[in-house]
Amino acid sequence: MEIQSNILDLIISLTLIYALLSILVSIITEWWNHYRKARGKLLKQSIVKLLDDPLNLNYGDLFYNHYLISGLQKDSRPPQYISAGMFAEALIDVIGNQVMHCTPVTQLSPGGPNGKQFQVSPGAAPPPAKVIDRFEAALKVMKPSPFTDSMQSFYDKSDKDYAKLKTLIETWYNDYMDRVSGWYKNRQKWKFLVFGLFIALGLNVDSLHLVKVLSLDERLRGNLVATAERVADEYQQTADSLRSDYPTLTNIMKKAISDSCRGDSCRFRYFEAMRMLKGTDSLSKVYLNRSDSVLGLVSSLDLPLGWSSQTAPFSWFSRPPDCSPPVGAGLEAYNAHRNSCPGFWNILRYIAGILITAVSLSFGAPFWFDMLMKLVNIRRAGKKPPKQPDTK
């Protein structure tokens, strides 16, 4: 038996809206991370910190100068990802290079018209030819420090075998990267909240207003629930690995919602102009296209969002205030009262509504999609009987 409940339908509708807008928050956060080189910067900070040895050298800095790593950098953009193998190889080189370029030279002749002349000191031992031997020799010249101790420990455990040493360093790096991923996620939480607020304000998404409208507008609620069911079906079919992929989530939405943009409801076309902005790199254009696509979906749902001089809060400034009690209990009466009465409680409700949206959107798209699926499943508890053919 299908649970027929207005409250459940309302929650499903709201969840669908949050899921859709969360994709937008995720896209903007991802674009911001790309623009601010957040991933690469955090990776660099973490590696520099890991390899910093005040008693010897800033190995992190030398590591990033190593040709294997510097080759991955584009302009001032540090690499977003360094494989464990590459890390280990570059680090072993950096340590070993300390004994590589120390050829002793002696002065042959004093200064004169042709300057002083030098030669490589006779009998000077050449640096070890094998990488593993260079690593060992470097450890001998490094001053004792926690970093030296850790390198020495890896070397001791490797039995002078390059492959083993590399594996040990790779494991060390992978373990450390797990921690770095945790730090990155923590930083993301705050960004999601900030961009959630940005979207809530930018699209004027007042959650309390949405709840009220959805509870009063049966047609809109019905449309959204039907869309939510299609979304849940599509989401169910998506492979687990793709469930947090934002383009995939956008496509799910696209399939579920008619992609046609209905005339004046396309309020977000200013993004077209943004797309034309010069100076955005190709990846930024990709993010803009994705955002535009999501905004197209939002506008096609005819949701009570967006800025207009006829709706609150703009209408509070553009028309004479009228806080007389609403006439009737329908949607029109509610809208008329809300849009024309800039009273204390309306303003407070509006601010609270925006903040609720911001916090809700900060949970991220995968959370809302999972939630949507669960709610739709609850609604479908008991299979809906097939429709009987009309016998009239």
Added chain:
Amino acid sequence: MKAPLTNVHAHVFNSQCAPDRFLRILPSKLIRLFARRLKTRIESKSGRRLIRFLGWLLNWRNRKTRKEFQKYVSFLEIATQRTQLKIFQHTLKSGLKYDPAVRIVGLTMNMDYMDSMPSMHMKGLATQLEEIKDIKRYYPTHFFPFLGIDPRHRGGEELTEWARFFFETGVPARNGKVYPYFSGIKLYPALGFFPFDPHLDDLYRFAEQNEIPIMTHCTRVGSQYIGNLVESLIPEEPEMIMPDTPSPNAKKAREEIIARIKRFREKGWIENSKMGNNDSACDLFGHPQNFVPVLEKYPKLKICLAHMGGSEEIPKEPPSALKEIREADGYSWFELIKSMMRQYPSLYTDISYTLADLNKKAIRERIIEFLNTKDNSAEAKPLADRVLFGTDFFMTEREGAETELYDRARKELNVFWDALTRQNPQNYLQQPL
């Protein structure tokens, strides 16, 4: 064999070599409060874009000031390059336009003691030098780095042993010559030490024996010493390197140095300060006269007092802001360097940074007069034989592009061009030709 064109004064360190709170040198409470954060912002591309935009916005009516501001921005662009190698390649590119065999002297600096607070660096001195060694390996015939020395880092024999490694290891080049990694020593006394510090005595002996030249910053102020340790760093009678049998010149210099410290203290110029306005302390540290006892003890030691003492010291009449300081100091640095060069045959100077003002007639004429002055030797050689060409890259980006400075020096000092850029630097550096 004609010596290659040489720029004896260039910097290749980047902002990562400077302490995180480096901007505390600016005497502004607000900047000092956010020094670290501000430096991080400047190091980011978006931060510099914002500065560029604000500069444009604030100066949009005045094209001239807008251009001046853009020069500061291009200075920041170079200073914040990702690696020292990139900065070197920038100056090398300019030099190659004038001589395919151009030599660039890169002056390293020990910035670990700039701040009285524990300083954090992305790149400490050891790492800075390690990178410099790499540049030398890549460009052995073009790059001739000088080793930055601070007696607070190490002193005496320990300092010499540390420095010896950099002069006694090197790199064989493709031309069959062998080059030591480092070609000279760089001092920057304005950071908070006296060049007559006895901790440097052993190093000077080593440098004299091995014909290793010394380059020292020599203008008033320079980089301000930060912190509230100034009083302790400038005792009333600092210990001083003196010849075994003190000469009259050394004795006179010592007396005048002590008297100058006393005068500066009486005027209240040497006081611990939480702000970075310790300009007068810098003047005491970097004074040309501080080298007299050193030159008396090590007469063959080649020392280059850079910048000719600074442009402001060149006009006969000092600018009004400098009058009181000049009076307390007792010397015009430009004149003092001239008289010292007449007396000490191993003393050099360079036209770096000062060359930006060569288009000013009064300064140009005084410099030409300087170049034509004869020394006190029996042969009465012109001082032009011991004046070197340098640009002070990338500090001079605030004054003009590197090639503009090359062109200006070539045009205004045309008669001396070859001597300043080729023969004199070769005599000074003594690197294999």
